[in-house]
Amino acid sequence: xxxxxxxxxxxAALAAxxxxxxxxxxxxxxxxxxxQVLAWNSGRIKANVDGSYNKDEVIKASAAIAAIxxxxxxxxxxxxxxxxxxxxxxxxxxTLFTDAAGVGAAATAFNKEANELxxxxxxxxAATVKAQFGALQKTCKxxxxxxxxx
Ligand code: HEC
Numbered sequence: 001x002x003x004x005x006x007x008x009x010x011x012a013a014l015a016a017x018x019x020x021x022x023x024x025x026x027x028x029x030x031x032x033x034x035x036q037v038l039a040w041n042s043g044r045i046k047a048n049v050d051g052s053y054n055k056d057e058v059i060k061a062s063a064a065i066a067a068i069x070x071x072x073x074x075x076x077x078x079x080x081x082x083x084x085x086x087x088x089x090x091x092x093x094x095t096l097f098t099d100a101a102g103v104g105a106a107a108t109a110f111n112k113e114a115n116e117l118x119x120x121x122x123x124x125x126a127a128t129v130k131a132q133f134g135a136l137q138k139t140c141k142x143x144x145x146x147x148x149x150x
Contacts, residue, residue: 024080024081024084025084025085025086026086027076027077027078027081027086028076028081028084028085028086028087028090029086029087030076030086031073031076031077031086032086032087032088032090033087034068034071034073034076037064037068038065038068038140041061041062041064041065042061042065042133042136042137042140044057044058044060044061045058045061045062045065045117045129045133046133048061048126048129049126049129049130049133053124053126053129055121055124058121058124058129059118059121059122062114062117062118062121062129063118063121065114065117065118065136066114066115066117066118068114069110069111069114069115070111070114070115073107074103074107077092077096077097079097082094082097091148091149091150092147092148092149093146093147093148093149095146095147096147099146099147102146103147106139106142106143106146106147107143109139109142110136110139110140110143113132113135113136113138113139114136114139116132116135116136117129117132117133117135117136120132
């Protein structure tokens with residue numbers, strides 16, 4: 001029994017360490033998943049502003065986008081995740097890890113437009129939502145142009 005105890009402690013210490021520092025593969029999976037959820041909800045909003053408008057659907061989808069925008073996605077891009085495989089090979093560009101000011105500006109613009117979309121979704125005016133959705137999509141594209149390879 002006495003000999004087993006240190007091993008058990010080591011196991012607990014390793015588990016704690018694993019919790020503090022997720023592996024690159026896990027971080028890349030999380031960020032790819034977060035972006036896929038953004039794509040899902042963007043598609044829902046697009047279907048509503050292009051087709052028949054359902055206020056509740058747009059409120060739900062824009063709240064999901066704002067929640068992800070406000071969740072601190074930047075923490076999923078620590079050094080050491082410039083390359084690697086999550087669900088698939090990461091498509092991040094190396095510049096994201098060096099251009100802190102540019103990335104900060106891109107993230108701030110995205111957050112601002114996502115929160116504004118969630119706000120205007122509440123009034124249910126399709127034309128206002130469509131315009132704001134366009135503003136949000138520009139921030140997706142602009143960040144992808146600069147920091148994503150395809
Ligand atoms: C601040 C920068 C930034 C913003 C804003 C941004 N993205 Fe991305 N996006 C990225 C990066 C970087 C990747 C590559 C992630 C990876 O593969 O590690 C990515 C990947 C993706 C992917 C592919 C995920 C996969 O399965 O590999 C989709 C889809 C996507 N983004 C959609 C969106 C949508 C929709 C928006 C806006 C609502 C958006 N993104 C806003 C930076 C951004």
